[in-house]
Amino acid sequence: MRGMLAIYQRELLILRKRFFRQLASMSVSPLLYLLAFGFGMGQGVRVGVHSYLEFLIPGLVAMNSMMQAFAIASEINIARFYWHIFEEFQAAPIRNISYVTGEVLAGITRALFSTALILLIAALSGVVVSYNFYFWFAVALNGFVFASLAVGLAMLVKSHSDQALLTNFFITPMAFLGGTFFPVDTMPVWVQHILHFLPLTHASKAIRAAAFGYPPDFSSYLLLALLGAVFFVLAFHWVNRARE
Amino acid sequence: MIRFENLRKRYKQVEALKGVSLQVGEGELFSYLGPNGSGKTTTIKILTGLAVPSAGDAWLHGFHVEKESLQAKRQCGLVSQNINLDNELTVGENLHLHGKLFQMPRKERVQRICELLEYVEIADRMDSPVKSLSGGMKKRVMIARALMHSPRILFLDEPTTGLDPAIRRRIWSLVKSIQRSGATIFLTTHYIEEAEFLADRVAFLNEGTIVTLDTPQNLMEGLGTWALDRVADGGMETLFFRDREEANRHIAAHEGSFSLRHVNLEDVFISLTGKKVMT
Numbered sequence: 001m002r003g004m005l006a007i008y009q010r011e012l013l014i015l016r017k018r019f020f021r022q023l024a025s026m027s028v029s030p031l032l033y034l035l036a037f038g039f040g041m042g043q044g045v046r047v048g049v050h051s052y053l054e055f056l057i058p059g060l061v062a063m064n065s066m067m068q069a070f071a072i073a074s075e076i077n078i079a080r081f082y083w084h085i086f087e088e089f090q091a092a093p094i095r096n097i098s099y100v101t102g103e104v105l106a107g108i109t110r111a112l113f114s115t116a117l118i119l120l121i122a123a124l125s126g127v128v129v130s131y132n133f134y135f136w137f138a139v140a141l142n143g144f145v146f147a148s149l150a151v152g153l154a155m156l157v158k159s160h161s162d163q164a165l166l167t168n169f170f171i172t173p174m175a176f177l178g179g180t181f182f183p184v185d186t187m188p189v190w191v192q193h194i195l196h197f198l199p200l201t202h203a204s205k206a207i208r209a210a211a212f213g214y215p216p217d218f219s220s221y222l223l224l225a226l227l228g229a230v231f232f233v234l235a236f237h238w239v240n241r242a243r244e
Numbered sequence: 245m246i247r248f249e250n251l252r253k254r255y256k257q258v259e260a261l262k263g264v265s266l267q268v269g270e271g272e273l274f275s276y277l278g279p280n281g282s283g284k285t286t287t288i289k290i291l292t293g294l295a296v297p298s299a300g301d302a303w304l305h306g307f308h309v310e311k312e313s314l315q316a317k318r319q320c321g322l323v324s325q326n327i328n329l330d331n332e333l334t335v336g337e338n339l340h341l342h343g344k345l346f347q348m349p350r351k352e353r354v355q356r357i358c359e360l361l362e363y364v365e366i367a368d369r370m371d372s373p374v375k376s377l378s379g380g381m382k383k384r385v386m387i388a389r390a391l392m393h394s395p396r397i398l399f400l401d402e403p404t405t406g407l408d409p410a411i412r413r414r415i416w417s418l419v420k421s422i423q424r425s426g427a428t429i430f431l432t433t434h435y436i437e438e439a440e441f442l443a444d445r446v447a448f449l450n451e452g453t454i455v456t457l458d459t460p461q462n463l464m465e466g467l468g469t470w471a472l473d474r475v476a477d478g479g480m481e482t483l484f485f486r487d488r489e490e491a492n493r494h495i496a497a498h499e500g501s502f503s504l505r506h507v508n509l510e511d512v513f514i515s516l517t518g519k520k521v522m523t
Binding site (some may be wrong): 002003006007009010013014017018079083084085087088089091092093095096180243244 | 255286289292293294295298314315316318320322324326327328329330331332333337341342344345346347491
């Protein structure tokens with residue numbers, strides 16, 4: 001427990017030290033998407049009964065929380081390959097599960113923090129959606145899935161450039177195709193089948209439904225929780241593989 | 245006490261350790277001497293839990309490093325070859341993090357940090373960011389960090405590499421004083437004079453095998469007391485003599501350019517392996 005807290009507090013301390021840089025980095029891409037797609041292309045477009053801007057905000061929350069949770073992988077890689085601080089964790093009497101839990105919690109914290117930032121930007125743009133328990137729960141689950149995946153993959157990669165490759169091939173396509181910018185159910189059926197394999201599609205669905213105040217579809221929550229648990233277990237096993 | 249038996253480590257095609265066995269007594273300052281790539285760091289990585297042995301067993305104060313890894317890790321502190329401080333944090337924050345990882349209560353951490361920073365003579369840099377420190381200061385912070393949880397064994401992996409001679413001497417006296425406090429020290433180095441000055445016993449490691457093990461004095465006396473270097477046929481030839489007179493008689497009887505000096509551990513290593521330690 002104390003080992004987990006030490007890992008988590010270290011990540012929070014670094015987040016605090018880089019607060020303004022982090023704030024800027026977390027808000028740049030959602031702000032650009034909001035301007036380009038929300039105010040630019042989406043002006044006057046409606047998705048069902050909602051304006052495109054209302055549709056877009058929960059999508060941006062899903063996308064940004066995924067990216068911020070996954071960004072914990074970069075932090076771990078910097079600790080491993082540049083500063084060699086990972087050795088300090090490996091040589092400490094802490095269990096692998098403490099290490100993984102601490103890092104995953106840090107990823108979830110980043111996801112929640114980036115969500116709060118988007119909601120602030122949205123509020124300033126005049127868009128207010130429902131921020132109920134299910135909304136935050138879905139964001140946290142999304143963070144859990146991608147932070148667990150990030151910790152696991154960070155243990156497998158051999159260099160920082162491998163990590164960038166994973167982001168380019170998996171995270172970036174998912175960011176665009178996971179129901180963030182357009183409704184998945186307007187796509188051809190075969191595309192919909194493929195997109196339903198993406199965890200972000202389910203996260204977007206759950207976050208958007210909660211944001212619009214619709215009754216939650218628990219299957220999405222369950223799926224995210226299961227997937228997160230699988231990635232978490234894998235991360236736990238892969239920490240050992242990071243030893244030489 | 246450190247003990248390992250038949251320790252082997254293979255990295256793909258390379259066998260870094262070829263079945264080494266060793267025992268280091270409590271309170272001993274033991275030096276592992278060898279050229280780069282001889283397996284020194286690999287041994288330390290296995291003993292401190294950073295690497296998994298391909299075969300063999302190791303114990304730290306009776307705790308098996310693989311089967312009782314948490315207890316084994318509590319016994320030791322590690323000063324790595326690379327600077328591995330958290331660059332974004334201050335000196336104090338780095339030490340606090342270490343203390344937290346070793347489950348030290350806050351009050352104890354605060355007290356220990358003050359003591360240790362005094363001990364390594366950088367008490368005034370507690371709130372300085374690590375990135376603002378010189379290389380020598382960073383090494384001293386790493387030593388302080390490794391001592392935070394009062395380990396019974398301290399592993400020093402080439403602690404003075406890249407440091408200037410004055411800082412190196414300062415770290416040597418620090419290492420000696422740590423040993424006087426009762427800790428067992430396992431030091432790897434490729435600096436001959438470091439091992440000669442510090443070590444109670446020395447093991448020479450070459451290509452993953454221990455080639456000899458004894459006190460520096462015994463190892464050097466095995467060759468003689470005086471070494472006579474002579475440049476011959478474009479290469480260097482070294483002859484060893486029990487006393488100075490014998491060496492002088494040799495110089496008088498032969499032509500050429502000679503240089504007389506005391507035998508050192510480098511001579512021992514070369515005589516055993518045909519290589520220099522510093523490669």
